[in-house]
């Protein structure tokens with residue numbers, strides 16, 4: 001006899017069996033999904049590990065190497081083990097020795113138009129690494145000097161001045177651009193009243209909308225440069241210069257960093273983008289001025305004026321004479337001492353800057369030739 005209890009029992013048994021099957025099915029489904037996910041991950045990883053060289057990219061563009069040589073005839077960059085230039089057919093005789101003239105300068109060949117000046121007057125080719133080393137030797141420059149800034153009414157301040165001339169290539173630019181864009185909308189409503197005879201009938205309204213867009217942007221960022229000698233460095237440059245820089249550009253920089261006890265100053269003395277033939281004007285440390293102590297002079301002058309006026313009020317002749325006299329002596333002394341100091345300070349700065357300015361001048365003279373040399377590096 002079928003009782004409710006037996007139906008319930010059978011139902012429970014069936015439910016438990018169905019549940020067990022369902023759990024098993026779900027587990028299998030989950031394991032399958034995990035396997036699929038892992039297989040996908042593995043194949044993505046495999047794909048990401050494929051380099052452009054695995055795909056035969058080196059057959060399209062040759063890898064640049066520091067042992068590459070430059071053809072003396074057509075200025076092409078070639079692998080060092082080629083005996084003949086693939087562009088012009090010129091025979092290349094790889095050669096190890098760069099002939100150094102006295103003083104460590106490289107000979108300049110004027111008869112060979114294509115020949116970079118750092119190569120000596122022989123029909124030989126040089127590796128890129130050697131050309132880089134020569135350019136580093138010719139252009140890179142650093143100096144460090146002590147500078148004493150003299151003041152009239154306060155103690156002298158001593159600074160360490162470091163100058164550097166850099167020839168480098170932009171390796172990466174991390175520039176973020178903040179754009180501020182605001183539009184101001186103004187609506188003007190004009191009411192025109194309509195009359196019939198003298199009695200007011202109705203008004204019409206005319207809306208005029210004008211908008212003014214105010215857009216400003218600032219660039220913030222740093223660039224990573226690689227010196228011609230191979231060393232890399234991070235550089236912070238101002239917006240105006242940053243905006244014109246691209247990866248691969250060759251640049252020349254002269255800068256001066258001055259360390260006073262109270263803080264550092266940084267002057268970008270010269271900046272030139274060789275690739276884009278664009279220079280920037282900068283503020284030089286040569287024009288540095290600091291007239292601290294001027295407040296002391298002002299304070300003393302005010303004191304003498306007060307003393308003079310007080311003496312006049314109380315009719316103290318000696319007081320008036322002394323105030324006027326000291327006022328005169330103090331100011332004549334201040335003007336004279338300021339002139340002497342300013343001249344001493346300026347002479348010192350000029351002396352410190354002479355080697356750096358010579359480097360800048362040398363660079364400016366050789367920009368065109370240098371550009372040709374850098375094009376193949």
Ligand SMILES: [Zn+2]
Pocket residue numbers: 071072073074075076085086087088089090
């Ligand atoms: Zn050639």
